[in-house]
Amino acid sequence: MSAPRAVIVGAGIGGLCAALRLAQEGWRVSVFEKAQALAEVGAGLQLSPNATCVLDRLGALDALRDAALEPEATRLLRARDGATLALMPLADARARWGGPYLFAHRADLQRALLAAAAKVEAISLGLGVEATGFSQTNENVETHFRKGASRFSVEGDVLVAADGSRSILRRALFGAPAQALAMSRRSAWRTLVPAARAPEMALRPEAALWLGPGAHLVHYPLRGRSFVNIVAVVAEAARPDVGPFWANEADPRDLAPHFARFDARARALVAAAPSWRKWRLHDRAPLTRWVGGRVALLGDAAHPMLPFLAQGAAQAIEDADALGAAIASIPEPQAALRAYEAARLARASRVQQASRAQERVCHLAGAPAAARDVAMRLMGGARLLERYAWIYAGAGLTASSAP
Ligand SMILES: Cc1cc2nc3c(=O)[nH]c(=O)nc-3n(C[C@H](O)[C@H](O)[C@H](O)COP(=O)(O)OP(=O)(O)OC[C@H]3O[C@@H](n4cnc5c(N)ncnc54)[C@H](O)[C@@H]3O)c2cc1C
Known part of the structure; x- marks a missing residue:
């Protein structure tokens, strides 16, 4: 009997991890990606231990390690004067949660995953191929594609839709109403500043989070400290030019006013950036289902989050890890996909909701902000970090440890 076959749509982080994980369970995996090339796109990603221990098992962590930085802490700062409110220690993440906390460039992670996949004969990758839909029976699922002018279908035992937050496969599975993305009233601005132009404080091996009224700033060093990754989140009315994706050039003159009341060091860092890109933040209320028959949503297609x-x-x-575990323990594909959904939906939904709640904490103003700052100081970094332990520990922690 030949090995079962998975068709995966999308060669982002989710799709590539799923390919590696399913191949570990003896599946043949065909990945299709609509981009013509997997180019250098994106910027910094923070990878917490719940992710890095999976990357390690997938054989991608070693390749990433050279390009990634293991931080000592996350520093929370009061925007108006740069006072440290708390320092959350991250250096012992590996001992505590089984994997390091890392700062990495999204492109470096994607490259490490591609390199790991290239070593696995059971994985094939088709670029410039766009999924247009699927049809399924009790026996199999056919995914329909177009490549240039040609159209074709690929048969598989399961289809994994890892096609991102605007997933067309999710719409095909659950219909249009589930498609609506919730657009936040905030924009994220993103840039990489060469180290030579960045102030010394931005090159420390830590993430800095400046909390200001209606705006916040996150920065950390990347790629052997040769760059500083900056993300600025500001309250900004939606404009047509601010899409949810990564390619919108933005005018720095629009950004500076949001930081007028920040400490001079934060303003200097914002001013040092040669160029910015911005997009409107979006997420989705948690879905109640990710799976229909032989089709499963994965990654942003299932749970886009702030x-x-x-x-x-x-x-x-x-x-990806949970999908592999389900496939390994349950031979019948549809039952395995249902087990994957059962293992993941509640936890990922909780993280989606917690991400929304965190937005409110970041952007408080006036008396509530002052109260937050006092509370953070009283709690101290180590206790604050405990609030995230249920996330960093991965799925192993029980629901009762969640906030
Ligand atoms: C270009 C880009 C840059 C990013 N940069 C950052 C960043 O700097 N920092 C950060 O925190 N997060 C970034 N993200 C988001 C982050 O990577 C994701 O939230 C997370 O990794 C989840 O990944 P995913 O694989 O589910 O979805 P995605 O990363 O969105 O990947 C989905 C993939 O599916 C492909 N696809 C979509 N539709 C089809 C179709 N019909 N047929 C075939 N292929 C299709 C897309 O081209 C894409 O490659 C970025 C995402 C993208 C797409």
Whole structure:
């Protein structure tokens, strides 16, 4: 009997991790990606231990390690004067949660996953191939594609839709109403500043999170500290030019006013950036189902989330691991997909909701902000970090440990 076959749509972080994980269970995997080339796109990603321990098991962590940085801490700062509110220690993440906390470039992670996949004969990758839909029976699922002018279908035992937050396969599975993305009233601005132009404080091996009224700033060093990755999140009315994706050039003159009341060091860092890109933040209320028959959603297609807990990629990586575990323990594909959904949906939904709640904490103003700052100081970094332990520990922790 030949090995079962999975068709995966999307060669982002989620799709590639799923390919590696299913191949570990003896499946043949065909990945299809609509981009013509997997180019250098994106910027910094924070990878928490719940993700890095999976990457390690997938054989991708070693290749990433050279390009990634293991931070000592996350520093929370009061925006107006740069006072440290708390320092959350991350250096012992590996001992505590089984994997390191890492800062990596999204392109470096994607490259490490591609290199790992290239070593596995059972995985094939087709670029420039766009999924247009699927049809399924009790016996199999056919995914329909177009490549240039030609159209074709590929048969598989399961279809994994890892086609991102605007997933057309999710719409095909559950219909249009589930398609609506919730657009936040905030924009994320993103840039990489060469180290030579960045102030010394931005090159420390830590993430800095400046909390200001209606705006916050996150920065950390990347790629052997040769760059500083900056993300600025500001309250900004939606404009047509601010799409949810990564390619919108933005005018720095629009950004500076949001940081007028920040400490001079934060303003200097914002001013040092040669160029910015921005997009409107979006997420989705948690879905109640991710699976229909032989089709499963994975990653942003299942649970797009706001970036305030830095868990978008990490949750996609957890999905891939859970999918592999379900396939390994349950031979019948449809039952295995249902087990995957049961293992993941509640936890990923909780992370989606916690990411929304975190947004409110970040952007408080006036008396509530002052109360937050006092509370953070009183709690201290180590106790604050405990609030995220249920995330960093991965799926092993019980629901009762969640906030
Ligand atoms: C270009 C890009 C840059 C990003 N940069 C960052 C970043 O800098 N920092 C950060 O925190 N997060 C970033 N993200 C988001 C982060 O990577 C994701 O939240 C997370 O990794 C979940 O990944 P995913 O694989 O589920 O989805 P995605 O990363 O969105 O990947 C989905 C993939 O599916 C492909 N696809 C979509 N539709 C089809 C179709 N019909 N047929 C075939 N292929 C299709 C897309 O081209 C894409 O490659 C980025 C995402 C993208 C797409």
